[in-house]
Amino acid sequence: MxxxxxxxxxxxxxxxxxxxxxxxxxxxxxxxxxxxxxxxxxxxxxxxxxxxxxxxxxxxxxxxxxxxxxxxxxxxxxxxxxxxxxxxxxxxxxxxxxxxxxxxxxxxxxxxxxxxxxxxxxxxxxxxxxxxxxxxxxxxxxxxxxxxxxxxxxxxxxxxxxxxxxxxxxxxxxxxxxxxxxxxxxxxxxxxxxxxxxxxxxxxxxxxxxxxxxxxxxxxxxxxxxxxxxxxxxxxxxxxxNRDLAHRFPERNVAIGDPVMTVENWSVHHPLHTTRQVIKNVDFTVRRGEVVGIAGLMGAGRTEFAMSLFGHAWSYNISGKVRLDGREVVLSSVPAAIDAGLAYVTEDRKQLGLILADDVRKNVTLASLRQVAGRGVIDDVVELKAASDYRNRMRIRCSDVYQETGQLSGGNQQKVVLSKWLMTDPKVLLLDEPTRGIDVGAKYEIYCIINELAEAGKGVVVISSEMPELLGICDRICVMNDGAFVGEFAKEDATQENIMRAIMRNVRMAGAPAAAVLTQGAVR
Missing domain, CATH: 3.40.50.300 (P-loop containing nucleotide triphosphate hydrolases)
Incomplete structure (x- = not known):
């Protein structure tokens, strides 16, 4: 032809x-x-x-x-x-x-x-x-x-x-x-x-x-x-x-410790439709060195849950308690959440995670300005060293840290977002669709970073719409539906069928039509 x-x-x-x-x-x-x-x-x-x-x-x-x-x-x-x-x-x-x-x-x-x-x-x-x-x-x-x-x-x-x-x-x-x-x-x-x-x-x-x-x-x-x-x-x-990926997901040494974050009876209402309860009396725990996945259909409330925890970034009329290292904390604002030890990597890195017109250096240090400033003035030398260190540590491919962030590939932009939050030295990282829109090679690198964070004793929460990803990297998977957790599976018990069965059971109990359920085992 x-x-x-x-x-x-x-x-x-x-x-x-x-x-x-x-x-x-x-x-x-x-x-x-x-x-x-x-x-x-x-x-x-x-x-x-x-x-x-x-x-x-x-x-x-x-x-x-x-x-x-x-x-x-x-x-x-x-x-x-x-x-x-x-x-x-x-x-x-x-x-x-x-x-x-x-x-x-x-x-x-x-x-x-x-x-x-x-x-x-x-x-x-x-x-x-x-x-x-x-x-x-x-x-x-x-x-x-x-x-x-x-x-x-x-x-x-x-x-x-x-x-x-x-x-x-x-x-x-x-x-x-x-x-x-x-x-x-x-x-x-x-x-x-x-x-x-x-x-x-x-x-x-x-x-x-x-x-x-x-x-x-x-x-x-x-x-x-x-x-x-x-x-x-x-x-x-x-x-x-240009290489074999015999294992799509890197192996790591799992050493799970004591609870680092505990959420009790967490309830959230919609900020516009204030009578609508979006998160319903949720209890949730993350341990040191643990990677916890959150699965669910589109609209299950996963992102809303993460954002409400992160300084009430999305919320109205929140009730419930959060403990970090056993101590109750008040997360009433984003700065308060950062100071308490939380970090949130948004699902929309271009709109909410980065300033694309700024260079890599400024994006990396954006959430940690006090670390690179003296008497309220940013020290250019300290900022350059910090950004360069994270560029090397995270293997960010850019000409230098002065390159505009919007010119980087999606995978490297995601590494810049991760660098920004790692610089705050969080206790718990909330990762919302961390590999969306990036290729298989860059995904593998992100998985390696997640493993390194867990091995360093951080608590990592991964929200993902890709079922194989959750099954491949998580120690435990919680299933969310209609603003509540409706199932929980340890790694050895977590299968696509079990997770979809938990979602289906609760979708039907809520009266949703069967057509609302996604095909081919993918969840959102």
Whole structure:
């Protein structure tokens, strides 16, 4: 079959750092082509070259589309040919309607005036095409992330998309929303629309891709045809990281001590809907040197529980007691929680965990300014030494600690967040989705850091939507549903089936429909 797209010998560098090296990449019409690799492998850079974000002249090589070489000056040039990119950070305006977002850049008009009837009618057609039943007048802020992804796809369809590029489209979605999105890609394939899927979720990639291309260190290192070859995750992983991961999860010496944090009768109400109890009389214990996982469906209250503990960062009308090292503490503010020995790594590192426009140095020391200041003034030399020490200790890949944090890969950004909280020397770390949106190699490094923290006598709490992750790294798993703990399993008793059985039993007791339960054993 003749390729719709050919990228020939593409190379791209930034300030002497080679991001792409002689990359060749092809996509056929109506094909789902997955592009995988570690963070920093060059996937997003390659797609920015293709979409005109990096214009012709800023890279070496050629782009051939529909048999003609193209030199895109900007993203408008690529969109004119039907090449549409949807970035991981969605480009929607929350306080505008779905219709306004879809046609913001190209509204239908009559005699120079926007034709609102046409906008509404075409939006309704596009929403039906992507499987959304919302009204075109619905504000984007009222939609969940999964539905916002579908709005982005509807927006692409409005521009007569022929090649759709999706960068980590399911990173923030639950299982049901992820499956709905992948089903859309299958439907587009039948319509002749090609897709490039960038994803770290190898099970999803293997499920929908026609071909898989692996990038490593800016080079094409492997290509698999899923239509004629048996796809093995181990082969993909070996190509990505250039080593065997015989054990996905590192071993550690478990030495669990006395309780370091005890939570008693903890209750929390919703900060906006103040009559709604979100956390319901929870008792919870973490011991020194222990890694405790919290599993549950989406909306079970896991994040709300962690944030309410961390200085009432999300809460209203909290009651209950918290003891650290046997002493009752009052966690009425974030500074109070930090001083008491708690640290919380948020699930949303870009919005809540980092200042992306600041350098690595400032982000690492942000929660520990008193340690790098004298008489209220930051000592630049002390700050530089502290940040450099954590850069080396955490193996953060950056040019130096003055590099802007937003320029780092997702895995290295996560290491910066961890460094920030480790510098506070906490007794207990609350890790909320610590490996979301990072590749298998970087995940392994994060698991090693978690092990090191446990071996140093810290108490570690891991909230994760990936069941294999919880089973692989935790000494004990607590199951949460509807704001309460409904099950607890020691490592030797924790299985996917037992955990899902505990969730199912309590979902049904609460009267939820069976369809609400996630498939394939994944929990949220």
């Amino acid at each position: 003749t390729a719709m797209l050919e990228m020939r010998g593409v190379s791209k560098s930034f300030a002497g750092v080679q991001a792409l090296r002689d990359v060749n990449f092809t996509v056929e019409a109506g094909e789902i082509h997955a592009l995988v690799g570690e963070n920093g492998a060059g996937k997003s850079t390659l797609m920015k070259v293709l979409s005109g974000v990096y214009p012709a002249g800023s890279y070496e090589g050629a782009i051939v589309f529909d048999g003609e070489e193209r030199r895109f000056r900007d993203i408008n040039d690529s969109e004119a040919l039907g090449i549409i990119i949807i970035h991981q950070e969605l480009a929607l305006i929350p306080l505008m309607s779905i219709a306004e977002n879809i046609f913001l850049s190209h509204p239908p008009s009559r005699f120079g005036v926007i034709d609102r009837n046409t906008v509404y009618r075409r939006t309704a057609q596009l929403l039906a095409q992507v499987g959304l039943r919302e009204s075109p007048d619905t504000l984007v802020t009222d939609l969940g992330v999964g539905k916002q992804q579908l709005v982005e796809i509807a927006k692409a369809l409005s521009k007569r998309v022929r090649l759709l590029i999706l960068d980590e489209p399911t990173a923030s979605l639950n299982e049901a929303d992820s499956e709905a999105l992948l089903e859309r890609l299958r439907a587009f394939r039948e319509q002749g629309i090609a897709s490039i899927l960038i994803s770290h979720k190898l099970n999803e990639v293997a499920r929908v891709a026609d071909r898989i291309t692996v990038l490593r260190d800016g080079r094409t290192v492997d290509s698999l045809d899923c239509r004629s070859e048996r796809i093995e995750e181990d082969r993909i992983i070996r190509s990505m990281v």
